Amino acid sequence: MMKLIWMVLFLNVPIFGFSQSSDLVFLRGKVISASKEVKDINVINLRSQNSTITNDNGNYSLFVKIGDTLQFSGWQTRTKNHVIHEADLSKKLLVLHLEPQAIPLDEVTIIDYKNINAVSLGILEKPAKKYTPAERKLKVAKDFDVGFYEIMVPNIFFSIDPIINAISGRTAALKKDLEIERKQAVIKNIEILYNDTFFIEKLKIPSDYVKGFLFYVSDSEELKKVLPTKNKTKIEFVLVKLSKEYLQISKQ
Structure with missing residues (x-):
């Protein structure tokens, strides 16, 4: 009787091992890379042709068997194949490292067209005036006053800046800033010499x-x-x- 029991157990060993290797297992995995680009990595089971892609954190999941080969490929990582072993399935999360891949760029030639500008292209009749910060603020203030009141009173074609400036003193303050800026420019030029x-x-x-x-x-x-x-x-x-x-x- 005992011999019969041992014989049955002996015969069941290879059968049990074969059934383990043929079972589908739901695998959870994660890829990491020095490039930090782990999103949208293609993961394909070369045996079953089932595939998925990694999320923002490099995580993925799919069904596999022991002996399956998973292929990982992405435009910023080198393609990598990994064979699933029994030890991989015992892990809660299979973490694999992918090597970053340098992307060669075409040669870029920069040509400086010194004679091409707004005047040569016919956009302007003469070079645009360059304003200092204080000049620009004063010009914007004047343009705003005139433009604003022409919109509000479109049939009146005169500026009421003096009235506004008498109340706010804005233009006077900006003119003072411009005067100080010009003085500082003169002083700086003298100190250079x-x-x-x-x-x-x-x-x-x-x-x-x-x-x-x-x-x-x-x-x-x-x-x-x-x-x-x-x-x-x-x-x-x-x-x-x-x-x-x-x-x-x-x-x-």
Whole structure:
């Protein structure tokens, strides 16, 4: 009797093993990659041809058997095949690493067409004026006032800016900002050409008065005309004359 029982058990071993390998198992998996691009990776069972794609986190699921080969492919990862083993099915989540794939780009040639601009294309008759930040704010304020009231009162073709500005003082403030900006530009250009030693030793301006002198000369129309020429002889001639005026005023 015992021999018969052992014989039955012996005969059932291979049958039991075969049934395990042929059973379909619902597999949950996840792919990871250094490129961080794990969405929409194609996952195909090469035996059954069943397929799916990964979600935003790289997760996927499908039915497999032991011995099935899963193929993973994506446009930013190298294609990878993985054979399902019994150990894979014992895991709650099968995690596989995919190698990132560099995408070759066609050569790009950048050509600088220096002579093509709005004027050469006939869009503008002459180059557009470049505005400083303060100039742009003042222009926008004026354009807004005129445009707004032409819309509200379309049959009246005059600007009522003076009335609005008398109430808000907006344009006056913007003009003041523009004046300060232009003064700062003149001072900056002078400081690029000369250091404090020039003002103190050659023009005899006391060191404590150098900044005040620069602010004083920033109003000079004569200096504004010669500064763009970068002609230091002409600029120094004007500065010497202005320094004498400034020193005379300082003594009063």
